[in-house]
Amino acid sequence: MYRYIGNKKKLLPYIMASTQEMIGKTGTVVDLMAGTGLVAAEYRKMGYAVIASDMMTYSKWHLITQIMMDREPTFDKLKISSCYDNKYLSVLDYLNNLEPIEGYFFREFSPAGTPANGVASRKYFSAENACKIDAIRQKINDWIASDSLSEKEEAVLKHSLIMAVNTVANISGTYGYYLSELKRNALDSISLLPVQFSAGNIQNNRVIQGFAEDIAKDITADLCYMDPPYIKRQYAANYHILETIARGDYPVAQGKSGLRDWWDQHSKFCTKTKGLQSFEKVVSEMNCRNFIISYSEDGLFPLETLVELLKKYGEVDVEFIDYSRFRSNQSKLPLKLNEYMIKLRKAD
Numbered sequence: 035m036y037r038y039i040g041n042k043k044k045l046l047p048y049i050m051a052s053t054q055e056m057i058g059k060t061g062t063v064v065d066l067m068a069g070t071g072l073v074a075a076e077y078r079k080m081g082y083a084v085i086a087s088d089m090m091t092y093s094k095w096h097l098i099t100q101i102m103m104d105r106e107p108t109f110d111k112l113k114i115s116s117c118y119d120n121k122y123l124s125v126l127d128y129l130n131n132l133e134p135i136e137g138y139f140f141r142e143f144s145p146a147g148t149p150a151n152g153v154a155s156r157k158y159f160s161a162e163n164a165c166k167i168d169a170i171r172q173k174i175n176d177w178i179a180s181d182s183l184s185e186k187e188e189a190v191l192k193h194s195l196i197m198a199v200n201t202v203a204n205i206s207g208t209y210g211y212y213l214s215e216l217k218r219n220a221l222d223s224i225s226l227l228p229v230q231f232s233a234g235n236i237q238n239n240r241v242i243q244g245f246a247e248d249i250a251k252d253i254t255a256d257l258c259y260m261d262p263p264y265i266k267r268q269y270a271a272n273y274h275i276l277e278t279i280a281r282g283d284y285p286v287a288q289g290k291s292g293l294r295d296w297w298d299q300h301s302k303f304c305t306k307t308k309g310l311q312s313f314e315k316v317v318s319e320m321n322c323r324n325f326i327i328s329y330s331e332d333g334l335f336p337l338e339t340l341v342e343l344l345k346k347y348g349e350v351d352v353e354f355i356d357y358s359r360f361r362s363n364q365s366k367l368p369l370k371l372n373e374y375m376i377k378l379r380k381a382d
């Protein structure tokens with residue numbers, strides 16, 4: 035369960051159709067602001083070589099898991115007694131059955147905790163789940179410190195922990211604030227589930243963590259899919275708890291909501307003053323001819339402004355999303371008509 039702001043689950047057929055129309059069925063594509071990794075994973079499934087990036091650490095773990103791996107990791111360096119023939123399942127079982135710890139998550143994010151800054155206890159997780167999260171985090175950190183995990187193994191475990199945390203979080207969508215009473219899902223016991231890995235080529239795939247504006251110049255691809263934030267809400271603030279799990283650290287939890295200091299992951303795309311420069315830097319500096327940019331009529335910048343900017347670089351075409359095109363009669367998806375994709379074919 036991942037109610038990630040702006041995830042493109044519903045738009046996948048449109049993005050794939052437009053990509054095929056622009057570059058055919060092969061080549062290298064970049065999912066530049068990849069978030070949950072849904073689009074990158076679909077590109078991989080379609081047979082493209084995929085480069086995926088985002089500024090958030092949690093996104094890096096999702097991306098490595100989804101586009102750099104075609105089978106479960108072997109956990110060769112880890113010394114635990116295996117209860118299954120399969121070491122990966124044994125590792126998950128081991129983590130799921132750790133002795134709970136009253137640690138950082140218990141103190142800062144559960145109703146039974148006493149936050150260090152003296153505010154009222156926060157209710158992001160039940161006390162039981164917070165203690166289980168503390169135990170799993172500590173164990174993963176110990177394994178990293180003793181050099182017992184490869185990067186892919188760390189990715190899979192943190193990806194799974196984040197997915198599990200999402201199912202028991204006591205929130206309405208984002209981690210900006212918690213709900214006043216623990217909801218039913220928050221009372222379920224947290225459990226890490228195995229990832230279903232899919233076969234397929236991973237040889238030429240790559241994951242990069244960084245600001246799109248900074249990394250664009252180092253990327254060469256046939257097509258870049260860009261899905262920037264289109265409103266002022268900052269992802270780093272809204273998903274601070276996932277970032278803390280991804281980093282495995284213990285930041286000061288500030289204010290009533292317990293936000294970590296997130297300024298280092300502040301996005302210029304969420305600002306009227308710097309957003310356009312960021313678009314332009316990416317488009318002008320990346321060694322790539324074709325761009326598909328998802329945006330919304332509710333966004334910070336009007337369509338005309340974006341089109342005017344992009345026209346400096348080549349031929350621009352806008353496709354408004356018509357959900358009925360890919361909609362089955364049974365579909366319960368709401369009709370939203372304000373989303374569009376800008377396609378840019380840069381001039382030589």
Ligand SMILES: C[S@@+](CC[C@H](N)C(=O)[O-])C[C@H]1O[C@@H](n2cnc3c(N)ncnc32)[C@H](O)[C@@H]1O
Nearest residue numbers: 040041042067068069070089245246261269301
């Ligand atoms: C609309 S979401 C992408 C959702 C994604 N397509 C999906 O389906 O999950 C926007 C993403 O852009 C990332 N982001 C925002 N500003 C960024 C920047 N300057 N550089 C890199 N990533 C950025 C955010 O962390 C967020 O994951």
